[in-house]
Amino acid sequence: MEKRKEIFPFGIPGHNLSEIEREIPNDEPPAWPVNDQLKEVGKRVNRIDARAKVTGEAKYTSDMKLSGMLYAKFLRSNIPHGSITSIDTSEAEKVPGVHGIHIITKNKEDGMVGNEYPEIKYVGQPIAGVAAESLSIAKDAVAMIKIEYDPKSFVIDLEEAMLPDAPLVFKEPIQRQEDGGDVGVVHDGSKGQGNLRGPTTSSFYGGPRGDLEKGFAEADVMVENTYRTQVHTHMPLETHGVVIDWKPEEMLVYASTQNTAGVRNELANYFELPKSQVRVICDFMGGGFGAKHSAGSFGPMAAILSKKTKRPVWLMIDRKEEHLAEGNRPSSIQTLKIGAKRDGTLTAIQQKSHGTAGVALGAGVGRIAQILYDCPNFKTEQYDVLTHAGPGAAWRAPGNVQGAFGVEQAIDELAEKLKMDPLALRDKIDKSEVRKVERSRGAELFGWSNRKPAGSASGIIKKGMGVAQSCWPRFVTLNSSIEVRILNDGSVEVRGSVQDIGTGTKTILAQVVAEELGLKTTDITVRIGDTLFPDGPGSGGSVVTQSITPPARNAAYEAKMKLFNQIATKWETEASKLEAVDGFIIHKDDRSKKIPFKEALRGMRTSQISVTASRSNDYGGFQQPWGLAYGDLGSVQFAEVSVNTNTGFVKVDRVVAAHSCGRPLNMSQLESQVNGGVIQGISYALYENRVMDKGTGHFMNANVDQYKVPYSMEIPEIEVIIVEEYGALSSTDAYGIGEPANIATAVAIANAVYNAIGVRIYEIPITPASILKALNKIYE
Amino acid sequence: MKKLASGKSKKSISRRGFIRGAGLTTAGTVVLNSGVLAFEHKESYPKGDLIAEGAVEIKMKVNGLSRTLSVEPRTTLADALRDQLDMTGTKIVCDRGSCSACTVYLDGKPINSCMTMALDVGQQEVTTIEGISSGEKLHPVQEAFIEHDATQCGYCTPGMVMSCVHLLKHNSNPTLDDVKHATRGNLCRCGTYPHVFKATLSAAEKMK
Numbered sequence: 001m002e003k004r005k006e007i008f009p010f011g012i013p014g015h016n017l018s019e020i021e022r023e024i025p026n027d028e029p030p031a032w033p034v035n036d037q038l039k040e041v042g043k044r045v046n047r048i049d050a051r052a053k054v055t056g057e058a059k060y061t062s063d064m065k066l067s068g069m070l071y072a073k074f075l076r077s078n079i080p081h082g083s084i085t086s087i088d089t090s091e092a093e094k095v096p097g098v099h100g101i102h103i104i105t106k107n108k109e110d111g112m113v114g115n116e117y118p119e120i121k122y123v124g125q126p127i128a129g130v131a132a133e134s135l136s137i138a139k140d141a142v143a144m145i146k147i148e149y150d151p152k153s154f155v156i157d158l159e160e161a162m163l164p165d166a167p168l169v170f171k172e173p174i175q176r177q178e179d180g181g182d183v184g185v186v187h188d189g190s191k192g193q194g195n196l197r198g199p200t201t202s203s204f205y206g207g208p209r210g211d212l213e214k215g216f217a218e219a220d221v222m223v224e225n226t227y228r229t230q231v232h233t234h235m236p237l238e239t240h241g242v243v244i245d246w247k248p249e250e251m252l253v254y255a256s257t258q259n260t261a262g263v264r265n266e267l268a269n270y271f272e273l274p275k276s277q278v279r280v281i282c283d284f285m286g287g288g289f290g291a292k293h294s295a296g297s298f299g300p301m302a303a304i305l306s307k308k309t310k311r312p313v314w315l316m317i318d319r320k321e322e323h324l325a326e327g328n329r330p331s332s333i334q335t336l337k338i339g340a341k342r343d344g345t346l347t348a349i350q351q352k353s354h355g356t357a358g359v360a361l362g363a364g365v366g367r368i369a370q371i372l373y374d375c376p377n378f379k380t381e382q383y384d385v386l387t388h389a390g391p392g393a394a395w396r397a398p399g400n401v402q403g404a405f406g407v408e409q410a411i412d413e414l415a416e417k418l419k420m421d422p423l424a425l426r427d428k429i430d431k432s433e434v435r436k437v438e439r440s441r442g443a444e445l446f447g448w449s450n451r452k453p454a455g456s457a458s459g460i461i462k463k464g465m466g467v468a469q470s471c472w473p474r475f476v477t478l479n480s481s482i483e484v485r486i487l488n489d490g491s492v493e494v495r496g497s498v499q500d501i502g503t504g505t506k507t508i509l510a511q512v513v514a515e516e517l518g519l520k521t522t523d524i525t526v527r528i529g530d531t532l533f534p535d536g537p538g539s540g541g542s543v544v545t546q547s548i549t550p551p552a553r554n555a556a557y558e559a560k561m562k563l564f565n566q567i568a569t570k571w572e573t574e575a576s577k578l579e580a581v582d583g584f585i586i587h588k589d590d591r592s593k594k595i596p597f598k599e600a601l602r603g604m605r606t607s608q609i610s611v612t613a614s615r616s617n618d619y620g621g622f623q624q625p626w627g628l629a630y631g632d633l634g635s636v637q638f639a640e641v642s643v644n645t646n647t648g649f650v651k652v653d654r655v656v657a658a659h660s661c662g663r664p665l666n667m668s669q670l671e672s673q674v675n676g677g678v679i680q681g682i683s684y685a686l687y688e689n690r691v692m693d694k695g696t697g698h699f700m701n702a703n704v705d706q707y708k709v710p711y712s713m714e715i716p717e718i719e720v721i722i723v724e725e726y727g728a729l730s731s732t733d734a735y736g737i738g739e740p741a742n743i744a745t746a747v748a749i750a751n752a753v754y755n756a757i758g759v760r761i762y763e764i765p766i767t768p769a770s771i772l773k774a775l776n777k778i779y780e
Numbered sequence: 781m782k783k784l785a786s787g788k789s790k791k792s793i794s795r796r797g798f799i800r801g802a803g804l805t806t807a808g809t810v811v812l813n814s815g816v817l818a819f820e821h822k823e824s825y826p827k828g829d830l831i832a833e834g835a836v837e838i839k840m841k842v843n844g845l846s847r848t849l850s851v852e853p854r855t856t857l858a859d860a861l862r863d864q865l866d867m868t869g870t871k872i873v874c875d876r877g878s879c880s881a882c883t884v885y886l887d888g889k890p891i892n893s894c895m896t897m898a899l900d901v902g903q904q905e906v907t908t909i910e911g912i913s914s915g916e917k918l919h920p921v922q923e924a925f926i927e928h929d930a931t932q933c934g935y936c937t938p939g940m941v942m943s944c945v946h947l948l949k950h951n952s953n954p955t956l957d958d959v960k961h962a963t964r965g966n967l968c969r970c971g972t973y974p975h976v977f978k979a980t981l982s983a984a985e986k987m988k
């Protein structure tokens with residue numbers, strides 16, 4: 001590929017902004033200046049699909065109604081472990097309005113031990129599905145299916161599952177489950193004994209470093225503690241599900257998914273269909289937070305029922321099923337040992353963790369301990385513990401949220417032992433330039449200097465302040481393409497399979513294309529979330545912005561150059577002499593020569609210019625060739641809490657969240673996402689918890705009323721700082737923010753609670769009971 | 781039956797009664813050691829006066845129009861709106877009165893349509909999210925939601941809008957606490973609350 005040189009903005013405005021020269025592919029556009037000098041990008045542009053949302057017109061998968069559509073319902077297991085000895089559907093078949101019943105049988109890969117039904121491994125495991133004329137009829141019929149089980153002993157508790165005589169969840173080695181939400185972490189299910197799998201000792205950042213013993217010997221101070229985090233579920237407002245119409249020539253799938261292309265691939269693979277005959281659409285999507293990357297069991301079930309009945313089938317699971325079976329953040333028990341010199345320099349970090357993702361793998365605690373701070377000697381051992389509970393799934397910054405809860409408390413404890421301010425210690429050991437800026441801007445806005453020594457607050461209600469940091473890798477999905485079409489009435493359409501899960505992907509694509517074409521964001525029609533169009537990334541791991549906005553800009557640029565070529569011929573000049581601004585195409589040397597964008601295309605021979613583009617590697621190269629970019633998505637969050645020492649009640653009063661995401665594309669959408677991450681972090685720190693009954697294996701609060709999350713009354717004042725940071729890495733130089741928004745909050749709150757009451761709480765959720773216990777006001 | 785539905789009968793139909801046991805985990809015949817869930821499940825309706833068998837036709841006033849729809853005794857208002865009238869702006873999230881995604885007004889008062897039987901609506905006027913704007917012209921709360929980015933995935937948004945519009949109808953000068961109070965039953969997992977608060981306060985300003 002031909003290359004040329006371009007000068008890009010580089011660094012942090014107001015701090016160290018400079019310029020850098022990069023070689024870039026010839027077909028990619030010139031560098032954009034910093035946001036200040038742009039018109040659509042980086043601004044508070046309204047979400048282009050907000051109108052549909054506020055009027056109720058937006059159609060989600062759950063709202064779909066196709067002609068002749070049947071409604072399907074799953075029958076799920078009532079026991080946590082055992083085998084099915086018989087299933088009798090004869091009564092259910094007789095229910096008027098029932099059109100099809102399908103019982104799940106073993107796949108070849110499951111091995112053909114025992115009977116044809118898969119072994120039951122958790123309460124809520126799908127067993128069969130019924131399709132009927134209404135949902136009520138389907139539910140009636142499901143209730144009439146008779147099942148006989150041969151129950152077996154089971155284990156729910158993580159620590160009990162590690163005992164040598166614990167009931168086994170899997171007797172055979174298991175494979176890592178593919179999950180687009182966490183990119184690149186290796187969970188090896190083939191190693192381990194009993195219910196233990198692992199350990200994972202390395203990541204794409206490498207393996208163990210240095211010599212732990214030597215590192216600890218060099219340390220002047222040491223911190224060693226165990227930190228515990230709970231299982232919590234995603235609880236997106238729209239549950240998982242699909243509407244499938246399996247027609248002879250095409251399987252048409254409406255899916256509530258974070259990955260239309262992924263779901264298409266899965267279904268095509270499962271049913272051995274060509275990808276060209278499976279079309280997946282997701283126009284509006286009611287939240288996923290990591291759990292909605294797959295076709296699950298609902299996809300194949302709806303497809304089979306549609307095939308059997310020759311009618312479209314609606315299969316959205318209900319709230320209880322959502323909690324039981326469609327994902328959760330695994331728990332963790334982490335021990336951390338950190339050594340440091342007097343001046344704060346870290347000498348060694350040792351981490352060991354166990355977590356359970358139920359019947360799935362993926363309970364690691366991420367890469368925070370490995371890379372957040374410079375430390376020459378490092379070792380981690382992360383184990384998965386299998387239990388008879390619903391499978392975990394990627395949950396906003398998988399692993400790193402749990403990991404941060406340990407690491408960032410330990411660093412605070414270290415600061416106290418070193419008699420250093422927690423921010424000063426981080427200034428010393430954190431090499432990230434952007435987090436340095438975030439610390440100082442955040443501290444200023446937050447009023448960090450007003451922080452008092454731990455436990456020094458008087459009165460019944462004690463206030464405390466805490467801080468915590470996070471990092472998240474900049475992953476790029478290189479298989480990301482966008483089509484830009486310019487039609488001869490001047491209208492512009494952007495097409496791709498990439499979906500908008502509520503983060504505002506539609507809007508940023510429109511902004512980027514509008515900026516390139518000199519138009520307004522509202523001039524651009526965005527049609528995404530449809531596998532009819534070029535493949536885009538899944539919405540997970542904060543990959544979308546950096547993966548899909550450069551292709552959008554590249555395609556718009558190429559389409560623009562094609563248009564310029566036509567006009568240049570007419571004007572007898574060169575395409576390079578033209579520019580597109582404010583809805584006009586203008587001759588740069590003779591600005592009186594101009595034509596409205598809308599009219600420019602009138603004389604076209606064909607009625608459209610259409611360009612599909614992808615993106616090159618980062619201009620400065622990658623850390624890892626598969627798409628791990630340099631830098632990280634840093635953040636520093638500050639929290640202020642009030643703790644009532646009589647009732648144990650903790651209230652978060654205020655959060656300041658300082659974040660970076662390269663070139664920010666849409667300020668209000670970024671603030672929305674950070675607000676969301678912070679609120680979910682508050683929920684993780686103080687409220688939500690999956691409560692399992694060890695006697696029955698049932699999930700006791702699998703609903704909305706008893707699964708406590710924050711509502712409006714628990715929302716603190718949240719202030720968001722977005723630090724612009726230019727890296728000159730792609731044609732938009734923009735990154736996502738979804739994951740980092742959620743990482744530091746819970747541990748910042750834990751640090752603030754310590755600052756308030758002077759006693760550290762090592763386990764979340766921090767409930768009134770745990771506060772009172774910590775204060776020796778109640779005993780277990 | 782039709783008399784009952786269109787008359788102002790206050791005969792209350794317990795929704796829980798109708799749907800009890802229809803859940804999924806009740807389909808087994810296994811007896812667990814603890815006995816907690818040890819029952820053989822059969823779909824059974826509570827004994828009592830027979831109000832209706834199967835579906836009946838009723839009339840309902842929705843957003844100013846009189847609509848005819850066919851509902852079963854167990855059909856909730858939320859189901860009726862979504863399935864029968866194809867008004868899918870009203871969302872069902874918890875289906876048990878704890879998230880307010882299904883908020884509609886009955887005679888101007890916000891209620892959870894998932895906890896209201898369609899047959900109980902009678903003569904009361906139903907207002908849904910589809911009836912909040914007047915034609916192309918959005919309600920100031922809707923406009924403010926757009927301007928302050930008070931939506932993310934948008935699934936909670938119709939319910940939020942219903943709560944906030946109702947607040948401003950009765951309180952033209954709300955404080956932040958008033959807005960929080962008005963939306964205290966609205967679950968938003970994406971965390972739009974801060975922008976919802978801002979939007980509603982700014983809509984109140986604009987409506988002055």
Ligand code: FES
Pocket residue numbers: 871872873874875876877878879880881882883892893894895
């Ligand atoms: S769906 Fe009605 S309150 Fe939740």
Ligand code: FES
Pocket residue numbers: 237286287502931932933934935936937967968969970971972
């Ligand atoms: S915007 Fe997604 S739940 Fe509120």
